[in-house]
Amino acid sequence: MSDVPADLRYTKTHEWIKDHGDGTVTVGITDHAQEALGDIVFVEIPASNRQVDAQEACAVVESVKAASDIYSPLAGEIIEANALLNDTPDAINNSPYDEGWIFRLAPRDPGALTALLDADAYRQSVEDET
Amino acid sequence: MLIQEGSKPGRRATAQAPLTRHALDDLPVALRRRARAALPEVSELQAVRHYTRLSQQNFSIDTHMYPLGSCTMKYNPRACHSLAMLPGFLARHPLAPASHSQGFLACLFELQDILKEVTGMHAVSLAPAAGAQGELAGVAMIRAYHRARKDLARTEILVPDAAHGTNPASAVMCGFQVREIPTGSDGDVDIDALTRAVGPQTAGIMLTNPSTVGVFDRNIQRIAAEVHRAGGLLYYDGANLNAILGKVRPGDMGFDVIHMNLHKTFSTPHGGGGPGAGPVGVSARLEPYLPVPLVTREGAHYRWLTEADRPESIGRLTAFGGNMGILLRAYVYARLLGREGMRRVAEFATLNANYLMTQLRAAGFNAAYPQRRASHEFIITLKTEAKEFGVNAMDFAKRLLDYGYHAPTTYFPLLVPECLLIEPTESESKEDLDGFVAAMIAIRDEARTNPELVKTAPHRMPVRRLDDVRAARQLDLAWSPQA
Numbered sequence: 001m002s003d004v005p006a007d008l009r010y011t012k013t014h015e016w017i018k019d020h021g022d023g024t025v026t027v028g029i030t031d032h033a034q035e036a037l038g039d040i041v042f043v044e045i046p047a048s049n050r051q052v053d054a055q056e057a058c059a060v061v062e063s064v065k066a067a068s069d070i071y072s073p074l075a076g077e078i079i080e081a082n083a084l085l086n087d088t089p090d091a092i093n094n095s096p097y098d099e100g101w102i103f104r105l106a107p108r109d110p111g112a113l114t115a116l117l118d119a120d121a122y123r124q125s126v127e128d129e130t
Numbered sequence: 131m132l133i134q135e136g137s138k139p140g141r142r143a144t145a146q147a148p149l150t151r152h153a154l155d156d157l158p159v160a161l162r163r164r165a166r167a168a169l170p171e172v173s174e175l176q177a178v179r180h181y182t183r184l185s186q187q188n189f190s191i192d193t194h195m196y197p198l199g200s201c202t203m204k205y206n207p208r209a210c211h212s213l214a215m216l217p218g219f220l221a222r223h224p225l226a227p228a229s230h231s232q233g234f235l236a237c238l239f240e241l242q243d244i245l246k247e248v249t250g251m252h253a254v255s256l257a258p259a260a261g262a263q264g265e266l267a268g269v270a271m272i273r274a275y276h277r278a279r280k281d282l283a284r285t286e287i288l289v290p291d292a293a294h295g296t297n298p299a300s301a302v303m304c305g306f307q308v309r310e311i312p313t314g315s316d317g318d319v320d321i322d323a324l325t326r327a328v329g330p331q332t333a334g335i336m337l338t339n340p341s342t343v344g345v346f347d348r349n350i351q352r353i354a355a356e357v358h359r360a361g362g363l364l365y366y367d368g369a370n371l372n373a374i375l376g377k378v379r380p381g382d383m384g385f386d387v388i389h390m391n392l393h394k395t396f397s398t399p400h401g402g403g404g405p406g407a408g409p410v411g412v413s414a415r416l417e418p419y420l421p422v423p424l425v426t427r428e429g430a431h432y433r434w435l436t437e438a439d440r441p442e443s444i445g446r447l448t449a450f451g452g453n454m455g456i457l458l459r460a461y462v463y464a465r466l467l468g469r470e471g472m473r474r475v476a477e478f479a480t481l482n483a484n485y486l487m488t489q490l491r492a493a494g495f496n497a498a499y500p501q502r503r504a505s506h507e508f509i510i511t512l513k514t515e516a517k518e519f520g521v522n523a524m525d526f527a528k529r530l531l532d533y534g535y536h537a538p539t540t541y542f543p544l545l546v547p548e549c550l551l552i553e554p555t556e557s558e559s560k561e562d563l564d565g566f567v568a569a570m571i572a573i574r575d576e577a578r579t580n581p582e583l584v585k586t587a588p589h590r591m592p593v594r595r596l597d598d599v600r601a602a603r604q605l606d607l608a609w610s611p612q613a
Contacts, residue, residue: 036547041602064598065541067295090599 002031002126005097009113010122011073013055016097019113027073028101029061032126034093037063043089045081046103052078054112059102061092073116076107132609133170133180143174168611187592189536195562197486199507199539199551200294200342202372202394206459209466210397214458224450228433234454235432239425241461242409248464248472249368249388250381251411255420257452261369264389264408265300265336270444271387271412271419272334272363273304278419278442281361284333288357290319292343292543294369297336306333313545317345317499325356332362339383340370340505342543342551343498344483354384363387363416371395372555373480373506376473386413395475396460407456418442423451478556479506482563486554489567494574498546507553509546516548521577521584523548528595529576529587533569 004010009017014033018026034040044060052058057069058078072078081103084091092100107113117125154162172180190196196203222234242254258264269287276284287301290311298308309327312320319337335357340346347353354364366380366388372395380388392407393400400406412420422443424435434451437443467475487508491497498509516522527537527550539551554563577584586595 039599041599064602066544089603 002035003097004030004032004119004123006119008097009073009116009118010125011071011116012122012125013071015070015073017073017113017116018101019110023110024079024104024106025074025113026101026104027070028096029070029092030122031096034096034100037061037068038065039063040089040092043085043092043102045083045085046078048078048080050078052076052105061089061102070102072105074105074107074112075109076105078103079106080104131180133172133177134168134609134611136172136176136180137170139171141171141173141176143172143177146174189531191557194534194536195554195558195566196536197538197552197554197558197566198536199344199509199553200369200542201400201539202369202391202506202553202555203400203536204372204394204397204555205557206397206399207463207466210459210462213462214455219455219458224454228431232432234458235425235434236427237458237461238451238454239427239432241457241464242425244461244464245390245409245411248375248379249371249390249411250379251385251388252381252414253417253420253424254409254411255422255424256407256409256457257421257423257447258389258408258410259448259452260404260406261389261391261393261408262296262300263406263447264391264410265296265365265367266303267408267410267421267444267447268365268387268389269300269304269306269334269336271410271416272365273306274419274442274444275363275416276333283330284362286331287333287365288324288327288335288362290337290341291545292341293336293338294342294367297338297367301336311335313341313343317341317343317502318347318349319353321349321352324353328356328360328362330361332357332360334363334365334386336365336367337385338367338370339380340373340507342370343546344504344506344508344551344553345499345502346373346505350383358384369394370506373476373483375476376469377476381411381413387411387416392456392460397463398456398459405453405456407453407460409452409457419444421445421447475556476506479554480504482554482556482558483507483552485560486552486563486566489563490570493567493571495570498549506555507551509543509549509551511546512548512550515574515577519574519577519581519584521581523550525577525584525587526550526570526573529573529584530569531588532590533572535566535569 014030016028016030040061040063042062046058052072054075055071058072059070061068061070082101191203191205219234222231228235238256242256245254258267285307286309287306288309288311289297290313292313301308311324311327314320339350357364363386364384366385368388368390371390388411389408392398419442422436422440425432426435483504483506487497487504490510495510496514498511512523512526523540527540530537542551573584
């Protein structure tokens with residue numbers, strides 16, 4: 001089983017969410033997702049200040065196998081995207097939970113975080129899928 | 131090796147050189163090249179060897195079994211080439227008047243009729259020069275239809291998650307939003323999800339049937355009824371038409387628009403990205419929007435129908451009328467087969483796929499939809515092999531090349547992990563199919579005993595394992611003498 005850190009929240013579409021406790025969160029894709037996608041060759045990151053809805057496609061990750069939409073787990077405003085991914089998209093493969101983060105978001109309703117999956121629920125969701 | 135790399139200044143193929151230099155005096159000076167083109171300077175023998183060597187490196191249906199799922203890589207009968215290359219066809223100028231092109235236009239007119247008959251559609255345009263262009267034309271007609279009715283709230287096209295990537299792309303190119311419909315565990319479209327998604331915003335649905343998971347959607351009539359009831363139109367992606375040729379007609383299933391890949395089902399050459407042909411067929415209500423030109427018969431005379439005859443047409447897709455040489459090959463193929471032959475295509479394509487699936491399952495491979503009968507193609511998932519031996523679907527695919535088989539489609543559709551999508555087509559004999567099964571078993575044995583051998587395959591090809599990642603990240607497409 002791939003790495004599923006206990007201190008993060010997750011979605012069924014394989015995004016992870018880190019709560020900074022200051023009204024912002026960081027979003028990336030999980031170790032399981034990067035493994036399933038294979039070598040990532042291109043990432044389209046969202047523009048800052050963009051308003052997004054929950055489950056809105058706001059980034060694209062392209063691997064040697066497929067191009068996949070990345071969905072915003074929560075409604076809110078994009079405050080920063082990881083420009084490192086423009087030149088080194090493989091940061092997602094090498095470090096999905098750290099250097100491979102995709103964007104930071106200021107959720108409109110920080111309370112909505114608790115409705116996302118916790119590590120156990122995500123692990124279960126991956127198992128049900130495969 | 132590139133032919134430029136063997137170039138030496140002044141080297142010539144004298145016997146092939148033109149006797150006189152072509153006069154360019156009538157070209158405006160500003161448009162003339164100032165420096166010489168960087169063309170290779172090689173001898174005749176060098177050129178012959180270069181291209182012969184390239185042809186020997188080719189992995190093609192003429193040399194190997196090519197079970198590339200959803201691509202229908204079937205044999206291209208030589209009779210189609212010989213007839214399409216008759217001097218009267220080859221030497222015809224695209225601007226030649228209709229009165230000088232009666233035989234040619236008659237072939238196209240009859241091809242339109244044959245495609246109408248075989249798909250059950252009301253009218254056909256041969257204009258799209260590829261399947262993807264046919265899709266674009268099809269969705270553009272859906273848009274034109276809603277606009278003509280002032281039904282402007284229809285902004286959404288529904289696309290099942292197993293669809294070819296071109297489907298959502300075509301919808302977006304025409305300004306629609308795409309809503310994805312999941313596939314049920316039995317391979318059919320999730321009908322409850324569809325029911326929830328259909329509404330007054332639905333412009334249409336794009337479906338491939340049989341689908342890319344290789345099964346015929348049993349709920350097709352219900353899907354058609356639901357989408358039609360909501361005021362949407364049904365688009366049929368004809369990529370998999372081979373499975374139902376002469377058996378079931380998209381027009382009878384309730385589809386309003388269809389594109390056909392003549393380079394698949396009607397056996398014109400493809401595999402290097404073209405040239406393709408993607409004619410579109412429509413129901414009566416969409417006929418005014420068909421792309422031009424079309425061919426019509428008036429008495430004993432054939433002529434082109436153009437914008438003047440079809441003011442509501444979505445317009446032209448190419449400078450002339452599509453890939454004529456390909457359309458002619460498809461016409462000859464259809465005439466060679468006839469009504470009975472078309473049925474046999476579907477029957478043998480389906481029989482071959484089911485035989486191959488059954489043999490692979492008997493050998494212990496896992497079908498993705500074991501409860502379903504295959505259409506013309508099927509999916510096996512190598513999830514277990516990947517887990518047990520650390521050898522994935524791509525490794526199997528690469529190793530198959532060493533065994534003399536072109537790899538099946540890998541990692542498509544995306545919803546099945548570690549998948550191979552296998553389409554043997556009707557062209558292959560039982561012996562060839564058995565050979566493929568034997569190769570798969572041998573590769574699995576290698577994966578068990580010597581996984582490194584499979585993971586580093588291919589070993590017997592002109593090039594070894596390519597670096598997909600570097601190829602995608604550092605494009606190297608143009609040769610330059612400085613490099």
